Amino acid sequence: MGSAWLIRLTILAGAGLVVAAGGLVITRPQRIEPSRLAGFSADLANGAYLFDAAGCASCHAAPKAEGPERFKLGGGRRLATPFGTFHVPNISPDRRTGIGTWTVAEIVDAIAAGVGRDGSHQYPAMPYASYGRMSLADAHDLAAFLKTLPAVENEVPPHELGFPFGIRLGIGLWKLVNFNPGPVVALPAATPEVLRGRYLVEGPGHCGECHTPRDAGGGTLRSRWLAGAPAMEGPGRVPDLTPHPKALGPWSVADITGYLETGFKPDGDTAGGPMVEVIDNTARLTPEDRRAIALYLKAVPAIAPEPRPVTVK
Ligand code: HEC
Ligand code: HEC
Structure with missing residues (x-):
């Protein structure tokens, strides 16, 4: 192999690295800027209303949960998808098996930005592509409301996803294409x-x-x-x-x-x-x-x- 080839290969590899690094930067998880949440007071009645409007219990509570059971968000449901099986997490305030140690801002990130507490992307099986269209005030009230719900001790197993879907980094690319918090239907003359x-x-x-x-x-x-x-x-x-x-x-x-x-x-x-x-x-x-x-x-x-x-x- 001549040196011209080596130089070309080096340039190509270098360019590849730059593209990959650029890709990682554009697709890295983006939390909600904390200053945008500053100054919100928690309207718990509005949070409770959003809990119903957003149907959180439909996935995070036990199947067919009724009455007060709807507020026990111990997770554990299985969601079978073409990408594998998701085990819906425990989002009750239990400190060990739930999200009791998360701050309100961290919960807002999971709901509206699809970012987990450790800063990684959330799978879109959690419908944040829609929830991202909520106003931050509503997402904040909802997150504060979750903190008032009963703690449920329930250890949920990890998801069972095939390669490459088990790699959260790849979700960044999905978000780049599919996570558009603006309105879907333009309704210029709507009431x-x-x-x-x-x-x-x-x-x-x-x-x-x-x-x-x-x-x-x-x-x-x-x-x-x-x-x-x-x-x-x-x-x-x-x-x-x-x-x-x-x-x-x-x-x-x-x-x-x-x-x-x-x-x-x-x-x-x-x-x-x-x-x-x-x-x-x-x-x-x-x-x-x-x-x-x-x-x-x-x-x-x-x-x-x-x-x-x-x-x-
Ligand atoms: C989890 C999936 C899911 C979500 C989320 C969902 N739907 Fe549905 N919807 C269905 C299914 C499945 C049916 C068919 C029900 C049946 O077979 O009786 C349906 C039926 C309907 C129908 C009756 C249509 C017909 O022709 O019979 C209406 C109206 C409707 N949905 C409105 C809504 C609205 C409004 C929302 C959001 C607030 C919503 N749906 C959210 C799954 C969903
Ligand atoms: C269609 C089912 C579904 C609905 C509806 C849903 N979620 Fe989720 N949620 C999930 C799944 C699946 C995950 C796991 C995502 C992951 O591992 O990346 C999740 C993750 C979360 C997490 C992060 C938990 C953790 O331990 O990482 C929070 C917080 C959360 N959901 C809150 C909510 C709230 C609040 C609502 C209502 C606004 C809601 N979810 C509605 C399926 C759902």
Whole structure:
């Protein structure tokens, strides 16, 4: 090998290192600047409301938890995904097995920035891509509220993820593409009510995490926002929520608010699957907020649902 080759190789390797180092800098976990949280007082009633609006119990409490059990966030549920199995962590204030030693600011980082206490990226199985759209004041109130909940002693095993998904560093790249805390649907002429609905659906309500299909990289497809998606577990589909005639077009605003309160569809059928736990939460919102959600769903672009796969008998 001639020296010209050696020089070229050295330059290439050097360039490679610079790109890799640059990549690590751009994709490194970004905490929320502490000064942005300074001066917030903890409004615990608002934190409790956000807890319902954001459905934290749906993953972090025991399955089918009701009443006071919804506030016992000992974790332990398994979430099976194409990338492996996640074991939902204990986020109760237990000091040994939960997050009792975390500061409010560290909890806000996990909710709204997808950064763990040790400064590493959180997996997007925790829906911070949506929660990142919460106002910092709301995220702060919610974090302060979590600290008031009962401590639950429960050791949760580590996630079981295949290579390379076990490497948290790679999540930085996912975030670069998919973590965009701005609004999804631009609604320039919307009323404050519709904008409140957008906030609730795109942010804390994280409705798009189930109702929007994902690309190969696991990011939600903005071109098919809320247009329905394959069910995460089992066959079947999560329905299209856009105002398309084959989707929620025929539902009135009252049909939608009624469903979010009681689970009854206009045809008398009742909600099933993972939507049952969502309605457990939306039923606790104010009627004004359920109406805001319905008005937003009427304002998003109408997109035809994917045709159902033909079942061969
Ligand atoms: C769809 C299920 C799901 C929902 C809903 C959810 N989480 Fe999580 N959460 C997870 C998973 C999975 C992790 C683990 C992520 C990781 O290991 O990177 C997690 C991690 C966390 C952590 C970090 C815990 C630790 O030990 O590292 C906190 C704090 C947290 N969630 C708070 C919340 C709050 C507050 C809410 C409601 C606003 C919420 N989560 C809603 C699934 C969920
Ligand atoms: C954990 C996944 C998940 C989340 C999060 C979720 N949904 Fe759903 N949703 C479903 C599933 C699954 C169904 C179908 C339920 C059934 O089979 O009865 C559904 C059904 C619905 C329906 C009825 C549509 C129809 O045509 O029958 C509406 C309306 C709806 N969801 C609104 C929402 C709103 C608003 C949010 C956010 C506040 C939300 N969903 C969050 C999974 C989810």
